[in-house]
Amino acid sequence: MIKGALFDLDGVIADTSVYHFQAWRDLVAKHFNATLPDDLEAKTKGVSRGDSLRVILDYLGETVDQVTFEALADEKNTAYIKLLDDLRPANILPGITDFIANLKAQNIKLALASASLNGPYILEKLALSDAFDAVANPAEVTSGKPAPDIFIAAAQALNLEPQDCIGVEDAIAGVTAINASGAFSVAVGDASDLSHAKLHFPSTAELNLATIQKAFEVAR
Missing domain, CATH: 1.10.150.240 (Putative phosphatase; domain 2)
Known part of the structure; x- marks a missing residue:
């Protein structure tokens, strides 16, 4: 699970x-x-x-x-x-609010694994701070993406192993980092650039937790 x-x-x-x-x-x-x-x-x-x-x-x-x-x-x-x-909650990408709600309903913990030092500020502007259980600090990791450090740190902040987590990314370096961490990579965006992800959705609006859970269980 x-x-x-x-x-x-x-x-x-x-x-x-x-x-x-x-x-x-x-x-x-x-x-x-x-x-x-x-x-x-x-x-x-x-x-x-x-x-x-x-x-x-x-x-x-x-x-x-x-x-x-x-x-x-x-x-x-x-x-x-x-x-x-x-920046306002209206700027949250399509489907993300519902996807986060579905994750929370399944008691899945959430962590931010962003290279941005402004992550907490942006979550606050989007009114999402309370939805996240942890925020990994990119200033405290040795190497940035495509190294896996930030995703390992995010999992550790949740007291979890990366293998028990999914990682959601839209960038080539980010997907590479998720894969290297041992987490299950879920990509959103241009499939031609993100073919190394374990699972791909064309856009955030199409993220589906049931589909991800099934693919995660098969991969594990």
Whole structure:
């Protein structure tokens, strides 16, 4: 039986990834007088702020010292939080509210396993803080996604083994991290990018707990 559900945030609970990339674009335009192509967003999705900045600097062919690196990351985060100011429960992605309610009805514990340091703030804006039993702190794990650390930490925060949990993701790096942790990976989004997931749904609106439970039991 499934005992825990480990959730990514951006693109799974709410589509905040668009705000991330808008903040990066504004930063790059200001400091490097450059633009970022749409297809670069996928490489910054689901990974830490620092890793995202490394991807962007690599694309730009730029190098900066550590002090500048940290200043750029902090400036981006400030801009991102400002963009989130109007975030409301109405911004929760389709199907997620019902899916969470179904998990809670089955006494399945919930933990957030997001690379975002702003996870607690976003849950609060979405009025979902009380729905989650734990929030893994990405600042306390050794390696970010695609390493499994954040999902292992999320399971541990629930006093569970990853093997007793499902992980829900929309990013390539995130699904890889779930698989490496030993949890059962459930992906939402573009199937061509997420074919390594154990189970796939085209969108959050189609998440179905009964289907997941059946696939989880077969896999175990």
